[in-house]
Structures are given as C-alpha cells and as structure tokens.
Amino acid sequence: MTMRKWVVVPGFLALAAAAIVLSAYSGASTPQGRKPQQPIAFPHPTHVAGLGMNCLYCHFAANKAPDPGLPAVNTCMGCHLVVGPSRPASQFGPARTSAEITKLQQYWNAKKPIPWIRIHKVPDYVQFPHMRHVNAGVSCQTCHGEIQNMPVVYQAKPLSMGWCINCHTGRSNPPFKARYDCSTCHY
C-alpha cells in the first residue's frame, strides 16, 4: 500500500506551498525588528534613561498633533553647544571624545539637516494621530518598544493591522477603549 503515500504526499506539499506563498504574499511578514544604521548613532538610553529627559522635550508635538514632531537640529545644539564632543569620565563611562557629537556639530556648521532613516511607519493609507493615543494614556513604549533602553533604535512591534486592532478592540493588557470602525484610521 505504498501507493497511498505517493498520492497523498504531493497533495500535502502543494497545500503547504500554497499556504506559505499566500501568507507571505498577503503581507504577513512585517518589518518587525528592522534596525537600520542611522547617520548619527543617537543613544536614547543616555538621554532618556541617563539624563531622564522627557520624550516630549524633543518630540514636542506628540501630545498635541498627529505627528510627534522630529527635533530640529537646533534643538540638539541647544544642549550640545555646551556639551561638546570631549567627555570627562562620568557615570556614563570613562573620558572620551564622542564622534557622534562631532558629526552633529558638523551637520550644524554645514547648516544641513540630519537625514535620519525612518523606522516606524504605518502604511500611507493609515491615519495615525499621535495625540489621540498619547492623551488616551497609551505610553510611547506600547508602540515603539522599550526605546529608552535601545542603544540603536529598532522596530519592536509589528505595527500590523491585526496588532492595532488588538488594542482597539480592548483585547490588550492593559485594555484600552478605542473605536475599531474602519473609517477611524482609513480615509
């Protein structure tokens, strides 16, 4: 009765192949974990965990506008005019000169904006108003991950529709109350 296997096995293979193709094709693979090289290796831990700066200090609009606001170069220079590249020994490490701050100053002197590489992005047909989420008590970490501990920022969450809906329908922990009507995000 080997014949049975002969008939059945290709069938299973075909099904499996179809399933794989379909899932990949339907965009099931999200860029979760993307970790691109940034022009300046900005250390969030140093600023947030170390200096205890508030996210809103740089991303100033996150609580009042759809877009979180990207810090202008002069925002950085506000401190880094004083805090130069050469670093004395401190709780952050031994004395050294920070190549990154040098780069920052180069950009500033060249009057060039810093070409950051975008990591967190919902598709363009999704309207994501930051202020609605921030004011509803959704922490930055909920979507961006433990960013204060990320030496190099990467995409911690899938940012897929199912993932959004999970919160919006209150299945998250802690549960949130939110609309899950399509026209809340898609128009």
Added chain:
Amino acid sequence: MQGVLGIFSELDSTVHAIEALRKKRYGDITVYSPTPRHELEHALRHRPSVVRRFTLIGGLLGMTFGYWIPIWVSDYWPLVVGGKPVASWVPYTVISFELMVLIGGLSTVAGLFVAARIPRITATIGYSPLFSDDRFGVWVESPPEHAGAVRDLLSSEGAVEVRSER
C-alpha cells in the same frame, strides 16, 4: 494466499461458473469483468455499498460548516452593510449549500477509496490484463487440496484458461 484463476471469454459461462462455485463453497470468489454487468452482480449477491454513509455524513458536515463560518465571521467584527442584519442566515444558505456539495462529494470519493481499497499499486496475484479488454475472470481463493477440483469445475464451465497462482 493462493488460489485458482479461471479466464472466461463469455459472460454467460462466467455467470454459470460463479453459480456453481457458490454452491461448492471452495472459498472466497473475486470476479473480474471489463465492465460492470448486473448479471454478475446478481450472481454474487453483494450487500449494499458503505459509500453512501460517507456521502451523508460529509454532506451534513459541509452544510453545518457553511452556516457556521459566515455567521461567526460576521459577528466577529460587526459591520453593517446595506442596513441588513450583520449575520443573516438567508444569504448564507448559498454558502452552506455549496459546501454541502463540495464536502459531500469529496467524502464520497474518500468512501470509495476506503471501501474499494484503492489506490493500490501492485496488481496482486490472480489478475490478467485481459480483464480490462474482453475477458472475464473468476479467482477462487482455495487451499491446495481443493485446487484440482476448482480447476476441473472452471474448465468444465468453459474457461478458456485456468491456472493456479500463489
């Protein structure tokens, strides 16, 4: 397993051979024919096939599934279209019907495979390619001591060829 194979060229002699063998009870009989002939079926007096049960169960399963999926899906994320009830059984009857036919049909085939023991790869002993052409065959599963008697019976019934196989 061993037995005697008689190859016939006429239908009626095959029928007569079967009748005779059934009287003698030498052992299980398998009859080969190029096409299903009711004469043979009458002679063999089989019980009704089990395939119908597969069909029934498959059909019922399909029908249930065909109602369950759309209703569950609609209520899973309630969206109103055209001011109609989110989950309404009427339109879902179509889905249900189609799935009944689909699963019912497939399980019928499954039933055939199980009941008729196909697919099988080896043309087991006691088979001749002529059976798909124009010859009829009678395979009698019989112990050696009966072999002789069976051969005589078959040839006397008009088998064009009789051979023992093991």
Added chain:
Amino acid sequence: MSDTSAPPSGVRRREFLKVLGATGAATAAIGCTSSHVEKLIPYLVQPDNDNTVPGVSTYFATTCRECAASCGVLAEARDGRTFKLEGNPEHPLNRGALCARGQAAVQGLLNPDRYRGPRMRRGNAWANITWDEAIALLAQKLAGVQGAASVFLNRHESGAFPAFLDQWLSAHGLAPHLSYDPLLDGAVVQANLQSYGVAWPAIDFTAARLIVSFGADFLETWGASVPQQLSFADARARGAQAPRFVYIGPRRSLTGLNADTWIPCAPGSELAIARALVGNGSLDDVATQSGAPADALRALRSELESASPALFLSGANVRNAFELALAVNDLNRSHGSVGSALLPDRAIAAFEGASRDADVIDALDRMRRGQVALLFVRGVNPVHTLPAAAGVADALAKVPFKVSFSSYPDATSELCDLILPDNHPLESWGIAQPLAGEMSLQQPAMRPLFDTRATGDVLIDVAHRTAASSRFGMTSYRDWIIEQYPGGVRAFTAALEKGVAPGRVAGRMSAPRSTTAAAAATPAITPLAEGEFHLVVYPHPALGEGSGANKPWLQEMPDPVSKVSWQSWIEVHPTVAKRLDIVPGSVLRVETSAGHVDAPAFVYPGIRPDTVAIALGRGHTAYGRFAEGIGINPLTAVPVALHPGAGVLALSGAHAQVHTVDAFDELVTTEGSARQHDRGIAQVVPVTALLSREERSRLPQTVANVRMPQAENAPAEGGEEEEEYPGKPDTDFLPGLRSAVAADAQGELVSKNAKDRGMYALDHWSGMAKRRWAMTIDLARCTGCSACITACYAENNVPTVGAPYQSTRTPGYQGRPGANILRGREMTWMRVERYYEGNVEDSSFEARFVPMLCQHCGNAPCEPVCPVYATYHSPDGLNVQVYNRCVGTRYCSNNCPYKVRYFNWFGFGEANRTQYAWPEPLHLQLNPDVNVRGKGVMEKCTFCVQRIREAESRARLEGREVQPDEFTTSCAQACPSRAIIFGDAASPDWTVSHVAADERGYHVFPELNTYTAVVYLKKIVHPAPPEAPSGA
C-alpha cells in the same frame, strides 16, 4: 512659513502617491511597503512661532487676486506649503464663500509651467539671467525713455499697487500706467460713473421684487460674482417674497438659465427694449426689430407696473452697451431700485480706476507708429485677450524693448525681451480695496516657490539704481505699503490676523479719464443678410478671458451651461442644427469680416436661432501644458468695434457666416440625457404652493398636510402617496435620516446571537451611533455655478484626467484633450446635473441644476454587494469607502442608483505614470489628510470624513464635544449661494436637522428605499403673473 531650505518633513509622508496601486505591487514583491528606505528630514531651525505644529494646518488671511473683485481668502498651509484656499468668513465681500476661479488660484501658485526665474531674449533663444543682471539691464533701459515713450500695461487691480506704480513711473518721468481688465464691463462702469459717480454700486437682490437683466451675467463674470451670488441666492430662497427674474438677451447664459423668464432678443436690440419699457417706442415695433416675442415684452411691462422696486442690470457686450447701461440706470431710477436694491453709497471700489479699452487700443496705435520705446506688461495677456484684428502682436513687434512681469509663459510674454517673473499673489504682500471703506490685506502664505520676485520689490530695486532712488528709500514693497497703511506697522500686523480692516488706502494719483462720455446716437441694429448669424462672444464662467486656462481644475470643470470641458464649442439652436443637418460635435466654421474659427457645434436650446455663441478663454498658443492647443479663441473672428463715446470694446454683435466643415470633433461632455424622464431627480414647487412655516403652523394639521399642487415632481415610479411629498411634517422618511443606519430605525441591527452590537449600539461609549451625518441641498439657492466641484477637487485630492498628456493610453481617443472624459472616466466626486424641462424648441424651457454626490444611504445598495467590506456603513451614518481594502470589482458602482462612485482607471495618483495628475510642483497641493488613490480602486464622496475626524480629534484634545455647526464639508464651505448645509441630522442643535425637515425637502429615488442622507429642497419656480388687462 517654514524654512524651505529643508524639504518640509511632512511632504513625503503625505503625498501618498503610490499608496494603493504600488502597495499592491510592493506587497507582491517584498511583503510590505515600509521596507523602503525612507528619510526623515528635520528642520534645521525649529520655527519658533507655534504655527508649525507638524500635521496641523496654519491659515493665512489674504486676498484673492484672480479677478479684480478681490475677495478675502484663508490660505491653508502646512509644513510650509499652501494647498487650499477657503473664503474668509470675516470678509465683507464674500463672507466665507469662494468661486471656482478663486479656489484654483492654488493651481496657479503651484503651476508646473511657471517661470522659474528671470530670463532675457538673446537672439531667438531665452537665456536665464540673475536678478542683479535683470535689474541692472532694466535700469539702463529706463535711462533716456521719457513720458509717453513708455507704456506700462498692468492688470487692473484695486488698492495700493496702482498708486505705487504711478508713483514709480512718475519718479522716472514716465506716463501713468494703463490698468487693463478684459473682464470688466467698461460700458457699465462708464455709465455708472456718469449716473452715480461710482464705478459699481453694490447690488442687494433681496430688496428687489423683480430682476430684469439685459445680458448681465452676474452669476458668472459680470461684476463681483461671489457677493452677487450670495445676495441673489438669499433673495431667491425667500419663497413667496422672492423676486421674479427676467433675462433678456440672445443667449441663455448660466445666469439666464437661472431666470424664470427668458426673452430672447437679437444682440444690440436690448437698448430698444429698455427704451420701450420706459415708454418711448411701441413694444410691437421693438418686438419686430429685436425678434423678441411681443407678448413676453407686454407681459413684462405690465408686470413692471406692479413690481417695485424692480432692479435692472445691463451687461450686453454690444456696440450700444454704453447707451444701454445709461437707459438701464434711468429704469432703475424710475422703478425705485436706486438706494434700495442698487446701493451707490456702498460701492464696490475694486472696479474703480480701470482704464478704458480705448486707451489700450490707442497705446497699441502709438506702438504701431513706433512712438513707444519701452513696454511693460504685468498680469495681462493682450495678445490673447484683444481681438486679433487689433494687431497686438504687430504693435509689440514695433517696440524695441518689452518687459514682461508675467508668472507664466503666455502669448504676450513670449514676444517680450525681458521676463521678470512676478511672485504669485499668494506669495506677495499687498493691499486691496474691495469696498470703499474696507481694505483687504494680502500676505504671503508661502515662501516663493521659484526664483521669482514681487514686481514691487523689483521696481524698488530698479529705482535704487536710478535717479529716483531718493524717492524710494524703503528696501521692499512691503515697507512701502506699511508706510501707506493708516496706522502704520502695528495696525498693519494687527489687521493681518483678520485680513480685512476698515479704511481706505491712497489710490492712484492720476484719476482715469473724465467720465462724461457722450452717449453716441444709437446705432440702428443692422439687419442680418440671408444666411447670416449674430456672433455672441462671452467670457467662460471658469476660465474667464483665458487667465484660468492653465489650471486643470478649471479646464476639467464642465462649463455650467454646455457641460463641455477641455474644449471649445459653438452654440447653435436645434432648428439651425436641423437646417445645417449637423449633430453635436460636427465642426462648424464661423466666418466674419475679421476672420474665422472652427469648432464643434453644441446644439443648445438656450440661444436664438439667428445667433451663434462662442466662449472666450481657450485657444492659447502658449500658456503651459494645460492650456496649449486646447480649444479656439473666438477673438480671431471678432472685429474691433470701439464705442466712440465711452471707448468700450464690443465683442458681441458682429455678423457671421456659418458653414459646416467636413469634420467631427466629439464633444467632451459629461452630459448623458438632458431630460430627467420624470424621474423626480430635480423637483420644483411653484411659489404659489408655498406657505411660510408660521402660516402653515397656524393651519389645522389636516389642512397642513393637504397635498401640494405640483408640476410633475412626483417620482416616476413612487407608488405610495407618501413618496410624492416627503416634505410633510410627520413624513416617514426622516427615521432613515435620524439614525445612522436605516435598519437601526427599523429595529434589528446585529444578529441576536452576536455577543455585542459593537459600535452600532446606541449606548456604545463612543456615541458614534448617536450621530447621522447628513446634508441638505437647496435647489432654490443653487445656481449651478459648480464652485462646489472645484472645492471637492481641492479638498479630496481628486485627480483631473483630461489633460492631453493623460490620454495616451485611453482606447479610441489617444492623446486627445479630455479623452478620459469622453470615455466617462472623469473622477469628480460631485457633479452638477443640468436638466431641461418643458419644450426646448421655444424659449420657455426651464433648466434645473442638481448637485449630485454620494447620498450616503442608510440602506446603501452598494454595500452588500462588496465582497471584501471595502464599502460599509459606519456607525455615524457614513457610507465609507476603504480604498486600501478595495479590490476593484466595481460591483458597488453597478448597484448605485445615483451613479456617484468613480473608479481609478489609470494611475492618476501615481507619480511614476504618464497619467499622473499632479506633475511637480503641483503635487504640493495634495491635501495631507486625504489618501491619494492609486489605480484599480473605487472612490467617492466621503462627506469630507477627514474633516469629521479632525473635528472629533480637536474636540477630544480640548476635552469637549463637537459643537453644532463647528465644521462643514469643503463644498458647503465654498458654495457661493449657500445652497449646501452639512451636519448631524440626528441632533436638533445642528442647522441641517431643521432644514432637512423643510416642507420642500425630498429624497432622490425614495422608492428604492435607500434612506439617503442627502435631502434636496425643491427648487421654487415663479410663474409669470397673469397679465394685467391694461397690458397691450
């Protein structure tokens, strides 16, 4: 304004060009779009004013300069780009409304064919130069030119700039400039100056009992159209108190179609009729010589005896226009409309100070005689807007050095030697003087897009290099106007908030010519020879005299009368069509003494059989990709006819031969059938059947509900009685409107076994199901002007599809302007349908305009047929279209009885495609809050859901509920006749819920049980009063 040295961070994320189409492609290829490497460019220096919160719009109050009227606008800008214009509610002139041309100013600002910097002619080629070179060159050319040896031809505008210009010219010893406005009705201005001493008295239609217009198209380009429309609509919506409107002219323009009675008369015979109405001249003689029906004239005269005040307007652009205007002024005086309906003391100052056509013609003669050494042209295109017979091009050829300040290459600037591209008005400072006592301020809403400079600044820089430097100490034109501004810089900056301020800015030093023009003897109407036609030439309602032609919105907007776009046409009467044996689209040749034009015929019942009419505005030889080679310019066939006294150019009235040409040029029209086949789409109610609401309430209910006598407004197949008058107080169509989903009103919504009814439950915390967004459209107000269409294009990133370059792949019509529209692929989410009623063979036919948009049905037929939930009903009553879910089966469109769903046939929204609708920098106009749809996706009106959600977010941010009438849709906001009202019909606090209950309210196709969210209010028709026995 932001630092544009860094591309605004918003732009890339928001022009979702590839969204849908390419997401498909991308997902097919790599699984997810966001794997693309995308840069985030921050500002270098954060603008310290909090104007630029990312993702939040800034509004700059400024002034529209598309026509001389200078309405106030709010320019919506985000991340340093201006992408939308809306009327300024504070502005006394337009009170928040804005016409199509005004809204399209944005496309002028972001036009891909703008001059990118100064250039000069070297031989036959253009050479780009720097501003320093340019200014030095101009300064050097100025030396040695004196007085009348230079001509400065400036587009007529009110306010500070003319004064500045004259000052500058005189400082250089040059003659004052010519303020040329091809759209301004010079004859009326001259007559008004003579009769009232003001150029243009404000008009209050509400005060009139009868309106008689002698070819004055006050809803289109005649005068200040927006305020006139506002007032006209207010008047017409007054039901029983509304004035009747009689239109006298050879052709029914949009204004004429809005009239209750049309008296067709031969062009030029209006004067005779006007005089006969005063009493001199027997009506029958006039009737015979003017071809107007005598009984209609008699009826009018008898009606005049009772109707007072009666408002008369003249706008016929014929040889005796000036005398006509004077006669009309007399009529107004005798019928008591002066001071009531016609308000000289509230004059519209914007039209003051315009030069007469004669002055321009005279200047051309001097050029031709070689007496002009230096010519400045700014904002006008005389080569295109003056009759070819005037020989503008030859005259220009005689001028050794010609300077153009034009922002776009056009027929005139192509002939000039030095191009100093002016900033777009939205990039400039300025002060306009719309009303005598009101200044309208103009401030930049955006940094200059290209290397252009405001003419004022250029002239000042020039002055710094010449002897006149002493008189121009200031560094910029802005400083100059602040010097002029009463109250100085502080008052000025304070006023910028509102954009308008009381007061008057110093006008021109040299007043225009003395206004006592002698009324010439009436030229008798020369009778037509055999086979001759009168030629009527009129400005296109949207393109005007042609300045609008390079704006795709205006090209695509179907002409309100002919519904033709991207094309010129010749209007002929059906009987003529029969006689010539032609069909719509057959090419005709119109030939006059001056020349001839060929264009396809549009068979139009609203024109006299002995007249043909052609619109101005198209036929540009050079005006960018959206205008060149599209249509024809009738002025090539118009002889120069200058009024001896008033010096006004008459474009209409020439005699023309009409031949058929053996060619067919299919009309690019959006019109299917012009008759509504008794289907009750556009319904009317005779004014006699209207009772004011209080009268109604006093009646016992039974009487109140008595069925109104109605012309034929019963829906074709509306079986039940109820369907025939949905306006009655206890009408049963409102439940569908009062609740988000009709089924909700009918009880069950979600199946019993559902765990929760989700957001459709009325008690859901979000309260969405408590709302029902709805709209009312008052057909008594709607004039069909189509401003709403443009507003929708602007707000919702609706692509224009008619440009020639978009037609390369359209089967059957490759490369032809408007090919996609010929194939019915226009994308407009909102259309204005124009239906004829009555007998189109004679002049008594009636036209009805119906703005048709997604009706957001409570029982939407489109929803249940979509296999993927791409369209469904939101709890707050919207019929939502989810673009990114749509797979494009187009079943929804098949099932939509209103046919308001539009499919994206090509990649109109995909930057890498030939059909792309927003070639750089036009893409900066895209509304960041709205998706740009890719190919293969169905789209439709969303009730501006982005505005709804934005208002909800704002309310949430400020911890409050959305206030009644807090926001409205783009079309409602723009509508110059306030016909559209949007809001939450489920809440009594919103205006819309009351208007929807009006007795004139009705649904389209109620018999289909769709429970639409759009309630139309029946048009009010004013039948002529029974003729008084005294008449005749």
Added chain:
Amino acid sequence: MASTLKPVDTLPPDLPSADVHLPGVKTYHQVNVDIRSTLHPTKAWFGALSIAILCLLVGITAWMYQIYMGLGVAGYEPPVMWGVYIVSFVFWVGIGHAGTLISAILYLFRAGFRTTIYRTAEAMTVFAVMTAGLFPILHLGRPWKFFWLIPYPNWRLIWPQFKSPLIWDVFAILTYLTISTTFLFLGLVPDIAALRDAETHPIRKRIYAVLSLGWRNSDQEWRHFSRAYLFLAALSTPLVLSVHSVVSFDFAMSLVPGWHTTIFAPYFVAGAIFSGIGMVFTILIPLRRWFGLKRYVTINDLDAAAKMCLLTSLVVGLAYLTEFWVAWYSGNEVEQSYFVARVFGQWWWAAWIMLTCNVILPLSLFVQRLRRNTTWLFILSLFINLGMWYERFVIVIPGLSHEFEPWQWTRYSPSAVDWSILLGSFGWFFMWFLLFCRQLPAVPIAEIKEIVPARLRALGKHTEPEYTLPELEG
C-alpha cells in the same frame, strides 16, 4: 438477463433498439482497439494545439499590459463598469453546464445516448470552468489582491463579506470545478486501467498505473465504484442548477433595471445548458469525424442531443418573452424604458443577433433531416455560441448604460485588449481540450462496453469475428 441473450448479427446496422445501441460495435475487444487507436498525436493535432497556444499567448500579453497600465486600457465607459470580461465569464460558465447535465442528470435518467458523448462533455465542462474562473480575477482593478475574496485567517482580522453574490460565486465556481474534475477523473479510472493493461511502453505504463490508482476491475471495485458514481451524479445535479443560479444572482441581486428580476435563475440555467450543448456539437462533430468514432458517437446520439438543444432553446425563448412581459406588466417605467432601449436603443443589433441565433435558427431542429445532418448541426452550433455570448452582452451592457440616472446614460465599446483577452480564453480552453483528447479516451471504454452486448456461449464456438463494417451515415 434475457435481453443479453439475443444474437447481435440479426439486427441491420445503425438501427437502434433498446438492446443494441451501437450496431457498429460487435465486441469488447473492438472497443479497446478502436478507442486506443485515437490516442496518438498527429500533425494536424500539433497544428491545432500550436494555434490554441498562440491565441493564449496573445491573451496573456494583453492581460499583462492591462495589469501594468490599469483597467483603463479596456473599453469600459462608466457607468458601464462590467464589460466583455463578465460577459465572457457568464458565457464560459454556461458552456460548462451541458457537461455536467449530460454526465450527471442524464445518468440519473438512464438516458442511453448519454454514454457515448458524456466523456467529451465532461472534459469540456472542466476546461470551460477553468476558463470562466479566470475572468472574475482578470476584471479586478487590483487582480493581485484576488485572494482577499477567499476566507482565510489573516493578520488583518478581517474576512470576506459573505452577503455579496461575488463571494457566493467564489464558492459556487470552486465547488463546481472540484466536483466536476473529480467526476471526470473517477469515470476515467477504469479506462486508464484498460490503457495500462494494453500499454507496452514501460514509462507510459507506469504513468497509467499511477493514474489508474491500481484499478483491477474486480467486482468489489465495480460495485463501490458504481455507488460512488451514482452519489456524485446525485450531488452534481443540484450543483449544476445552483451554480448558474448563483451566477445569475450577480445580476438579480442588484437593482439595475433589466438585472433585478426573479426569472434569472431558471433563465440562466436553461441558457447555460443550451449554450453548453451548442459547444458539445462544436467539439464532438469534428472529433467523431477525425477520430473515426462514428460507430460510437452515432447519429442517433446527436439526434437526441439536438432534441435537448431544441428544448432548451424554446425555454430560453420563453424567458426572453417573459422578461418583456414582466417589464410591461410591472408598470415600472425605469424597467420599461430599459427594455425599449434594449431592442430599439443603441444595442438593437446585439439584441437581434441574440434572438436570431438563440430562438429563430434552432427552430430548424424540428426537422429530423436537419437534426441528423451533422454539417448543419455544426454550423448551427457556431451560431448558438455566438448568440449566447451576445445574450450575456445584451444582459450586462445595456442594463448598466441605461440606468436610473439619465444624466449618466452612456455608451460602451470594447477595446483591442478586451478582444485579445477573449481570444486568449478560447486559446486556453482549446489548449486543454486538445491535450486531453489525445492523451485520454474522449469516449469511455468501460461504459461503452455496458451497451455493447457481451459475447455469449449461446452463440456457439468462439471465432473472433473480423469486423469489416458498413460506412455509417453522417
């Protein structure tokens, strides 16, 4: 058993009786020989195949172009949002129906003439449905998203909308494809076994062995087989009726004038069978000539099929009339103005093509001489195919172009892309059929033997009769 005992030779050729259906076929062996002799590629066959593939390539090219450019390159003219593709979809689904009807329904009715033609019809069904299934995908605005119509668990947590007739289509078509394929294959199994046993070439033998599932013609196999076959037929019978009803729901469930009518389900099913039989003639008549199967597919069988064709044609004609009557009787002016426009409007010619080909010409089948004239049947069948395509055209396009909103009334003219893709669909269909008919028996072997009298001892000593047969009519 008595019937089988009557001697064959006593009957004159080509006169059918309840006992002898195929006078030209004397023995079982002859059946094997004759039918196996059809299974070898010939030059003509290669020629036909390459033409089919050429057409297919044209279609594929056109589709690629359309996917890249967008649907705008097709002839759509809104609000005519459905065009040639949907027309062809319904056309091909309809073609499919005759196969299942003949193989399933006639099987239940024990119609004699069914045996010889059902295999061809059945194969035609499968390939026609394979063709039809392409069009709904092909006419999508975003075909690469077609799988959103299939319910599968996904990361968006969103599912298809099961109230949409299009989703019903998905289920109906897929079910129909699966079941008819199974049905076809099941019938093939004993025949493949026969081929296997007669095959000498080792590789072919192996392939046949696998395909025949090790079939041994044993009594156990036969009896389960015939039960299963019966049940499948019993399931297919309502299926075939349901499928085209569901297809008709695509139209009947909408409110487009001319679509929104309750007559559509029976009307479409009748039309489907009618067109299907037409296609059967188109395929079978040349086949029996080229494959020398005249002894098997006898003129009597064609005659019987022609009678069915006539019947369905009359039903369709009645449906046409009923539509008009309903429109008039309903008093619905929108409906009425549409039906006036249908016959006298811009598409009067299409309507008249439809009426001529589907109602008038088939009336000729009342004449027996024409029924038994294969040439006429073939010509008629071509007209029927044309007419049925135009029937769907007349249903789809005028309805959409003449809807509620007069302002949106419009025209429609298919583009080159439309026609190329339609051509491609024919290429696709015939490619499959040609591949089939030279590899597998287009006439059943085992089942033919059911209607060929078995050799009986009663006829005396066995002498293999060498069959030299009279040339048959037709």
